[in-house]
Amino acid sequence: MSEDNNDKIIIQSQSSESISGGGSGSTTDIDYVRPAEVGDQDLYHGHSFITKWVFCQDAKVIGVQYFLLATFTGIIGLILSWLMRLQLGFPELASFMTAEHYYQFVTMHGMIMVVYFLTALFLGGFGNFLIPLMVGARDMVFPYLNMVSFWMFFIAVVVLLASFFVPGGPTGSGWTLYPPQSILEGTPGSGMGILLMCLSLILFVAGFTMGGLNYLITVLQARTRGMTLMRMPLTVWGIFTATVLAMLAFPALLVGSLMMSLDKILGTSFFMPTILQAGEVLEYGGGSPILFQHLFWFFGHPEVYIVALPAFGIISDLISVHSRKNIFGYRMMVWAIVVIGGLSFFVWAHHMYVSGMNPWFGFFFATTTLIIAVPTAMKVYNWVLTLWRGNIRLNTVMLWCLGFIVTFVNGGITGIFLGNVTVDVPLSDTYFVIAHFHMVMGIAPLMVIMGAVYHWFPLVTGRMLSEKLGKWHFWFTFLGAYSIYFPMHYLGFIGVPRRYFEMYDSPYVTSAVGMNEFISTAAFIVGAAQFILIYNIIKSLKTGKPAGKNPWQANSLEWLTPSVPPEHGNWGDRLPVVHRWPYDYSVPGAKEDFITQTTPPSDVTNSEVEKT
Amino acid sequence: MHPGIIFFLVILGSVLFHIFTPWYWTDVASNWGSMDDTITLTFWVGGGVFIAVCLFMVYCVFKFSYKEGRRAEYKPEDKKLEKILTWATTLGVAALLAPGLIVWNQYINVPKNAIHIDVMAWQWGWQYRLPGEDGKLGSTKIKNINDNNPFGIILEDPNGKDDILIQSDVIHLKNNRPVKILLRSVDVLHNWYVPQFRAKMDAVPGVVTYYWFEPNKAGEYEVLCAEYCGVGHYGMRGRVFVKNEEDYKNWLQEQETFSDLIAKQEEIEFSKTKLAKK
Numbered sequence: 038m039s040e041d042n043n044d045k046i047i048i049q050s051q052s053s054e055s056i057s058g059g060g061s062g063s064t065t066d067i068d069y070v071r072p073a074e075v076g077d078q079d080l081y082h083g084h085s086f087i088t089k090w091v092f093c094q095d096a097k098v099i100g101v102q103y104f105l106l107a108t109f110t111g112i113i114g115l116i117l118s119w120l121m122r123l124q125l126g127f128p129e130l131a132s133f134m135t136a137e138h139y140y141q142f143v144t145m146h147g148m149i150m151v152v153y154f155l156t157a158l159f160l161g162g163f164g165n166f167l168i169p170l171m172v173g174a175r176d177m178v179f180p181y182l183n184m185v186s187f188w189m190f191f192i193a194v195v196v197l198l199a200s201f202f203v204p205g206g207p208t209g210s211g212w213t214l215y216p217p218q219s220i221l222e223g224t225p226g227s228g229m230g231i232l233l234m235c236l237s238l239i240l241f242v243a244g245f246t247m248g249g250l251n252y253l254i255t256v257l258q259a260r261t262r263g264m265t266l267m268r269m270p271l272t273v274w275g276i277f278t279a280t281v282l283a284m285l286a287f288p289a290l291l292v293g294s295l296m297m298s299l300d301k302i303l304g305t306s307f308f309m310p311t312i313l314q315a316g317e318v319l320e321y322g323g324g325s326p327i328l329f330q331h332l333f334w335f336f337g338h339p340e341v342y343i344v345a346l347p348a349f350g351i352i353s354d355l356i357s358v359h360s361r362k363n364i365f366g367y368r369m370m371v372w373a374i375v376v377i378g379g380l381s382f383f384v385w386a387h388h389m390y391v392s393g394m395n396p397w398f399g400f401f402f403a404t405t406t407l408i409i410a411v412p413t414a415m416k417v418y419n420w421v422l423t424l425w426r427g428n429i430r431l432n433t434v435m436l437w438c439l440g441f442i443v444t445f446v447n448g449g450i451t452g453i454f455l456g457n458v459t460v461d462v463p464l465s466d467t468y469f470v471i472a473h474f475h476m477v478m479g480i481a482p483l484m485v486i487m488g489a490v491y492h493w494f495p496l497v498t499g500r501m502l503s504e505k506l507g508k509w510h511f512w513f514t515f516l517g518a519y520s521i522y523f524p525m526h527y528l529g530f531i532g533v534p535r536r537y538f539e540m541y542d543s544p545y546v547t548s549a550v551g552m553n554e555f556i557s558t559a560a561f562i563v564g565a566a567q568f569i570l571i572y573n574i575i576k577s578l579k580t581g582k583p584a585g586k587n588p589w590q591a592n593s594l595e596w597l598t599p600s601v602p603p604e605h606g607n608w609g610d611r612l613p614v615v616h617r618w619p620y621d622y623s624v625p626g627a628k629e630d631f632i633t634q635t636t637p638p639s640d641v642t643n644s645e646v647e648k649t
Numbered sequence: 650m651h652p653g654i655i656f657f658l659v660i661l662g663s664v665l666f667h668i669f670t671p672w673y674w675t676d677v678a679s680n681w682g683s684m685d686d687t688i689t690l691t692f693w694v695g696g697g698v699f700i701a702v703c704l705f706m707v708y709c710v711f712k713f714s715y716k717e718g719r720r721a722e723y724k725p726e727d728k729k730l731e732k733i734l735t736w737a738t739t740l741g742v743a744a745l746l747a748p749g750l751i752v753w754n755q756y757i758n759v760p761k762n763a764i765h766i767d768v769m770a771w772q773w774g775w776q777y778r779l780p781g782e783d784g785k786l787g788s789t790k791i792k793n794i795n796d797n798n799p800f801g802i803i804l805e806d807p808n809g810k811d812d813i814l815i816q817s818d819v820i821h822l823k824n825n826r827p828v829k830i831l832l833r834s835v836d837v838l839h840n841w842y843v844p845q846f847r848a849k850m851d852a853v854p855g856v857v858t859y860y861w862f863e864p865n866k867a868g869e870y871e872v873l874c875a876e877y878c879g880v881g882h883y884g885m886r887g888r889v890f891v892k893n894e895e896d897y898k899n900w901l902q903e904q905e906t907f908s909d910l911i912a913k914q915e916e917i918e919f920s921k922t923k924l925a926k927k
Binding site for chain 2: 136137140209210211215217218221223224225310311312313314316318323324325326327360361362363365366367368369391392393396397399400403404407408410411414415417418419421422424425426427428429430431436439442443446447450451453454457458459460462463464465466467512516519523524527528530531532534535536537538539540541543549552620622623624625630645
């Protein structure tokens with residue numbers, strides 16, 4: 038590939054004189070925006086199919102690549118969950134499944150959904166697509182590194198899926214991979230399986246760090262003129278803060294995986310005390326299994342917020358746009374995201390109340406955990422207060438938002454059960470936990486992803502998704518998922534432990550058989566309903582209504598590109614200039630019910646806008 | 650149908666499900682009724698917030714759904730309202746936290762008169778050891794475990810000789826007498842859990858962990874392993890009988906002590922050598 042100057046578009050940096058909006062006559066001081074500090078960015082433009090669509094450096098394409106690969110692994114995760122539910126609800130139909138299989142499916146389902154689906158999709162997918170567009174940049178600041186990031190993720194997925202085909206199969210140690218069992222013979226896949234899992238995680242973290250640095254530096258350094266931090270859409274705030282968390286939390290997972298691999302391969306004893314296996318003393322000694330749990334959850338709890346914060350940000354924007362109302366308490370929302378992010382590093386051991394760690398930790402971690410409920414609750418209040426006196430469009434996107442509020446509040450409150458150390462004791466390791474985290478970090482973020490897909494699909498493809506199919510998709514998914522996880526809490530109250538291949542005829546759980554059948558049936562339906570979306574996407578790509586520019590009448594920059602879908606470089610030959618926050622909806626005195634971020638104050642002189 | 654109606658029915662359904670559910674916790678059979686109380690408290694407060702927020706949302710959806718030409722209110726912030734909500738939430742959270750911490754304090758401080766029980770876990774089973782007349786358990790070491798010394802008791806420790814060994818997954822407990830469960834594992838993580846007692850704690854190889862409870866209802870209970878421990882996890886069950894004082898004593902007397910075991914083995918050893926000499 039030739040890389041001489043002709044392959045690059047060089048765009049002149051703009052001076053403040055040349056951009057004041059509204060024609061030369063109306064230029065006044067109120068439209069003043071500081072001049073750019075650095076020149077415009079040069080981009081590498083791909084020319085062949087390979088450089089345009091495969092090894093591509095355009096963040097938008099990389100975002101779509103992340104999205105598709107994450108969705109592909111997510112579908113594998115979905116199929117694994119079907120198999121698990123088949124065993125739990127209708128064991129007589131699952132005679133092909135052994136306990137080994139079951140535990141392998143449980144493990145791979147968990148790891149895929151948390152790391153390779155949700156994390157990759159929110160940060161890699163939405164982060165890549167939206168950050169440069171929303172902050173008014175032409176691309177990520179390190180496009181090449183960004184491309185490598187995706188292909189590292191690709192290799193990580195290949196390694197992960199390869200473990201299905203090695204002797205012994207994938208690891209069956211539960212997604213938490215707790216040693217000693219994860220590397221001992223009593224657990225399926227304790228040979229190649231666990232090693233490939235560790236290797237895949239290490240690759241994922243390495244690749245993710247490349248992408249993460251990009252997101253951070255793009256937000257900090259590549260915002261367009263006038264885009265102050267407090268004028269950024271909450272989506273960017275959420276993804277930005279989540280990336281900071283990821284940069285600090287993922288190293289703990291990386292060293293944990295590395296140390297465990299060494300325990301397995303070289304016989305070190307980081308996590309391995311003296312152990313008997315089949316009557317023989319193994320050559321380990323002196324290590325601590327609880328150390329791994331600390332490392333794992335030091336990653337694992339921020340990980341919850343790595344998924345949740347982008348979801349918080351995106352849902353705030355969706356609710357605001359489709360309520361035609363500014364997000365209520367923007368500054369509170371920003372600070373809540375930052376505070377939740379900070380606190381998320383001081384709560385990890387609430388996953389370990391009954392792990393055998395020093396019980397005095399319980400006091401500390403229960404307190405920090407319940408403190409984090411306060412900023413989280415504030416966010417919930419502000420979402421519903423944004424609906425209050427809004428002008429709510431009850432379209433598909435809004436339905437997903439409402440579904441999110443219901444499931445998130447439900448899952449958040451059961452989190453208060455589990456975070457409060459005493460309440461956790463009877464409920465930990467039961468189905469209550471499964472129901473809680475699926476509701477709060479499975480279904481609630483999924484609602485956001487779906488809302489975001491229906492919202493931004495027109496931007497990505499230039500066509501609208503079918504509203505009718507969208508509504509069917511929503512109701513199947515929301516009602517189905519709710520009827521899976523709401524009753525499941527009550528299995529936990531009975532005391533049914535999680536990770537049981539079968540219950541035999543335990544006296545407590547005979548009454549649970551019927552519920553398990555019901556839950557499994559609902560799970561099959563909800564899973565199948567996701568194919569409505571796939572059908573909708575394929576159909577709308579060809580025959581969907583053309584979206585035109587800014588179909589939702591939104592304010593934020595991503596809708597204001599010269600062409601829809603935006604081209605490489607995003608902004609044609611002029612970067613946008615930002616004059617206001619992205620939430621000026623229904624401003625009194627303004628002609629329309631929205632004022633885009635690029636509208637200079639002199640264009641809306643009659644409006645009574647608050648200064649941002 | 651207006652989507653608000655469906656959302657309303659979901660909330661209503663959740664409440665009705667809670668009221669009429671046939672699936673609820675088993676009757677508590679230990680002193681940890683206080684844990685149930687903390688759950689109930691959290692349920693009322695949390696459930697109230699859930700219903701309030703969702704009903705408010707449903708109301709907004711009905712009241713403020715889109716009308717052409719109408720304008721939403723323009724009000725970026727309301728400092729006073731935000732302050733009230735912050736403090737009310739903080740207060741609510743503190744009200745939930747305080748009882749939780751108080752009960753946790755009871756949970757980690759074991760009463761003096763508790764009987765110590767060594768619960769030894771392995772892939773995949775349980776066995777138990779009770780102190781003998783001296784009331785003390787002998788110390789143990791994993792490397793000492795063999796067929797002749799199934800608990801790995803250190804032979805030089807005088808406290809170990811009269812320890813009562815129960816090489817079975819069935820254990821009896823005395824009603825209304827606190828027990829301190831001392832958990833150890835010889836291989837991977839396990840967790841000795843009886844739903845009716847509410848309490849649980851992981852057994853971790855390399856350390857001894859503990860928790861306590863006081864059974865207060867005679868009967869038979871199932872022990873479940875509550876920490877994933879490999880492919881046999883779901884089959885790792887045991888049984889507990891809570892007995893009155895007399896039955897408990899009778900049962901205890903039938904059990905073998907460590908010295909009995911040593912003596913028996915010496916006898917076998919002796920007859921073996923005798924046989925060999927013949």
